[in-house]
Amino acid sequence: MMNKTKKLWKPFSDVVGRTLPYSTSRRFETYNPNNTSSHLSSSSQLQILNLCLPHCFSQNLIFSGKNFSSESAEKFNNSACWNCNAVPKATPFLFCECCRSVQPLHHSLDYFQIYGLDKNYEIEDENLERKYKDWQKKLHPDLVHSKSQREREYAAEQSARVIEAYRTLTNPLSRAIYILKLEGIDVNEEETVSDPELLTEIMEIREAVEDAADSKALNEILSPVQEKLIQWSNSFANAFRNQKFDEALNCTRRMTYYDRVNKEIMKKL
Template identity: 35%
Template sequence: MSASQAYTASPRLANMWSKIMQSNPKVSKQFHSALAYSYVDKKLAQRSSVDSIKTRESGLLLSSSRLDPTFNMAAFALGQQNKRLLSNDGSSSSSSFQHQNKTTSTCWKCGKKRDSAVEIYFCICGSILPPSDTSTYFDLLGLEKSFELDVDVLTKKYKDLQRILHPDKFSQKSEREKFYSAEQSSLVNLAYTSLLKPLSRGLYMLSMHGETLNEGTQCEDVEFLMKILETNEDLDEVTNTESLRMIEHLNTRNINQCYEILSEAFRQEDIAGAKEIVIKLTYFTTIDNKIKEMELYETS
């Protein structure tokens, strides 16, 4: 469907696009996707103030909004890759280790060459090690590098690791060991959070192939955007729970279809195709968030 056909698909959609263009008379067609995305969550934006989310693990302050899940999840799941994540207790003795032992290829205590494939957290001498620069989030949690994963297995591995890595377990150890445990524990926490949800998992897997999404990433499928606009218009006009459930059912089906296609794309290493699906998944996720907001509003 061409842009002109999409605009004239129905009087209602044509009117919607007309309003958008009237408010932005100088905008060119290359920005239509961004405009659509902004319009999609207009109502949610009116109800939601911008959230300042401070990630305790990294100390990074993200000014974000549920209006743009692509930017939020990309910043969270991708922006922290391969960084040292500190649980800063404010002591200069602990933070000084950030600049020591830059090379993680040998054990700081016994000097043995480190096998990063198996010695992810501890050296065979028993000493805790700093995070390896080569380990992926899948490596950290002992999982196969696949979009499909068992969340129960993921959660169990996460809890097991936190039992042995949590800083409380090292309260009687040296400052260096306290510092490394905080690094490792925080990194495991971030890995778990990033792989837990399919959207953030997809974003992370894209980053493993050098692909990232940012605030300006747009969907170029005009027909898809028109369907998204139509769904949001339907949500704005919902008057009863039954209608809301019908929209939710359809959106959930779309999300599940995205998961299936995305899994196959990563399996075939079709990264361009995977990126396209992840972008679309962010739109469906936004609709899902909007529905949940409406449900909370109805029950309050």
């Protein structure tokens, strides 16, 4: 029944957006600097909360297909720094080096651009983690604690996006799905493959996982699964490089299967 219902909704996270009220300063106001005696402040003392209504929730509830194309017209935020008006020296412009302020989020910037990578599937970049940490050191919300509410919101959004980008790019399957999305090809992860050979293989692996007595047995099942993942990841790279998108799509479906059993085994280990 479920396979008839086509996925019409976008991930909820996209829908609601990250514009939640990040800093509705709800806290106790029980501090009294003159009261240093060891009397406890009564909990019934007046507590104060800033009335911050969420940003108009409904405006984020539009199920629009996001334009993922990195070639779109508004490609780079060529606008100047919102704080000091300085012209950005480097792209991507997430952080102003002049006044050290976090810039607003631009959805047109794709994950590859954030990490200064060319839009290739194979990212033989050893420094992804370092770049991730470099960004976090500039954008992480913990570091803008004493700055304006506006900038703290920018930091929350930017930092979350840098994390999401890192997570997406470091996993071969999510990276494959993402790079196809940038080409305008949506991968339906629920779509099934009608290759009986693959289905039998997956079934057999599942049974073996269930029967596996210890971690040694599980590890023995695990390594061929991970090899298959690498193999199909390589095939994807080839297909994508040669712009054979149908073939690339086929590879992602197979990777999805192996990725799922891989996760199941890891969970049991």
